[in-house]
Each structure stands twice: as structure tokens, then as C-alpha cells.
Amino acid sequence: MGESTKTTFNTQVVKDLQSEQPKLIKKALTKIKDKGNEKHIVPLVKLYETSSDESIKDEIKSILSQLKNTKSIGELMPFLEKDNNRIKELILHSLWSSGFDLTDHIPLIVETAIDGDFMVLLEALTLIENLEGPFIEDDLFIATSTLNEKISECTDESTLNLLQSLLSVIQQFESKIEI
Numbered sequence: 560m561g562e563s564t565k566t567t568f569n570t571q572v573v574k575d576l577q578s579e580q581p582k583l584i585k586k587a588l589t590k591i592k593d594k595g596n597e598k599h600i601v602p603l604v605k606l607y608e609t610s611s612d613e614s615i616k617d618e619i620k621s622i623l624s625q626l627k628n629t630k631s632i633g634e635l636m637p638f639l640e641k642d643n644n645r646i647k648e649l650i651l652h653s654l655w656s657s658g659f660d661l662t663d664h665i666p667l668i669v670e671t672a673i674d675g676d677f678m679v680l681l682e683a684l685t686l687i688e689n690l691e692g693p694f695i696e697d698d699l700f701i702a703t704s705t706l707n708e709k710i711s712e713c714t715d716e717s718t719l720n721l722l723q724s725l726l727s728v729i730q731q732f733e734s735k736i737e738i
Contacts, residue, residue: 597630662691702729
């Protein structure tokens with residue numbers, strides 16, 4: 560695909576995602592699934608946020624869960640700082656499902672987890688449990704401090720259990736760092 564053909568494709572697909580017609584949106588999602596790239600992530604997440612059609616949301620989640628290009632990480636990470644728990648949950652799930660190495664992002668993932676609801680925390684725990692390292696000692700220290708503070712304030716038992724599980728995983732990572 561030539562450069563101008565790619566630009567036309569990207570522009571048209573993004574325009575179709577913004578359509579009021581579910582058929583056109585679903586066609587655009589199929590095209591993105593086949594030939595999409597990291598430039599489609601922001602429009603996809605925005606559509607996920609605004610759509611009330613569960614089949615469209617499911618398709619977006621499926622597309623974002625199959626990302627392979629590491630450039631996608633830079634497109635996804637800013638969404639973790641938004642106030643929308645459903646978007647945070649989607650992004651954490653996508654990052655985990657795509658199998659990216661997010662070891663360098665532990666502090667942001669932990670911050671997202673403690674600022675989110677139960678499902679955001681659960682997705683963050685799943686993502687962090689599957690990290691392999693090597694780990695940065697300062698990042699783990701920040702994560703541990705943040706978690707300890709949140710644990711001391713937490714009153715909900717199920718949330719507390721998840722926070723303690725997350726802390727335990729981080730402490731296991733810390734024990735593997737060679738001094």
C-alpha cells in the first residue's frame with residue numbers, strides 16, 4: 560500500500576468510525592482488524608467510550624487485545640490517566656492480552672489500579688502478575704509505597720484483598736533484584 564493510499568485508508572476508516580450508522584462502523588472495525596495500525600487506537604478508544612452498542616464495544620476490545628506493534632503502548636498508556644474506569648479496564652486488558660513488556664510502567668499501572676474501581680484493580684493485578692522483569696528497584700519502591708498507603712486507607716474487604724495481592728506480587732519482584 561502506497562503512502563497516499565494508506566493516508567486515504569486511515570482517514571476514511573476514522574471517518575467511518577465516527578458515523579451514526581452501525582453498519583458503517585462495523586465495516587470500519589473489520590478493516591481495522593485486517594489492516595489497522597497504532598494510528599487507529601485513539602479513535603477506537605473514543606468510540607468505545609461513547610458507544611452504547613455492546614457488539615461494537617466487544618469488537619473494539621477484541622481488536623485492542625490483539626495488538627502486536629510496540630508503538631501501540633505509547634498510544635494506550637495516556638488513557639490510564641483518564642477518569643473513566645471502563646476505559647482504564649479496557650486499556651489494562653489490552654496491554655495484558657497483547658503481551659507487551661510493561662516492566663518500565665509499573666508505577667503508572669499501580670497508580671491506575673489504586674485510583675480505579677475493583678475491575679480496574681483486577682486487570683492491573685493480572686497484568687503485573689505476568690511481568691517477567693528485569694525490574695527497576697526505584698519503580699518497585701514507588702509501587703510498594705503507593706500500595707501501602709492505599710491499603711492503610713482501604714475499608715472494602717474485597718478491594719483490600721486485591722491490593723494486598725498486588726503488593727505481594729511487587730514484593731516478590733523486589734526479592735528477585737540482586738543487590
